[in-house]
Amino acid sequence: DAGVTQTPRHEVAEKGQTIILKCEPVSGHNDLFWYRQTKIQGLELLSYFRSKSLMEDGGAFKDRFKAEMLNSSFSTLKIQPTEPKDSAVYLCASSTGDERLFFGHGTKLSVL
């Protein structure tokens, strides 16, 4: 399967820990997005990369959330320090730049 790969599928963290979520986009895709999904807010955009350059740094999420794209085939989202309100599903998506997004299965984060 050459789709978007996210690891881990589930993550449990204690409050104050640092966690790193990983994403491998579809091969050849230039755009990569990180979203947080909650029942109340829906899909909130955290970060957006185009050809590895950060285009959107997450606004309100800037202080504890940091996304990086070290190469065209790998991205990480670091949350430091974690808080219970960070419990959500974190989705990574990629596209060729034509706005059609292909999503990974997501990482379900639980912060105790």
Next chain:
Amino acid sequence: GQQVKQSSPSLTVQEGGISILNCDYENDMFDYFAWYKKYPDNSPTLLISVRSNVDKREDGRLTVFLNKSGKHFSLHITASQPEDTAVYLCAAASNTNKVVFGTGTRLQVLP
């Protein structure tokens, strides 16, 4: 603030009926509008999309209507079926290609 809004969190339709899902947006610069479908425990997948140079697009049982002056677009599903039961997310983007989503409408089609 929420740039794309779905005011109805849920909708129930009888099998065979027409499902109408609505989305309002704020940003005049949006020129791409889309609907995604999401099953429980699965990721969203693209259903249908339109550019701002058209006001309607059909694809089988799906039709997207775009009202630019009203900053509103909708998805119509004709002959609704139980397998259409899912969460529907509207999305929009400007020429920056940054895609933003609504909070979703949960559609239930009753047999």
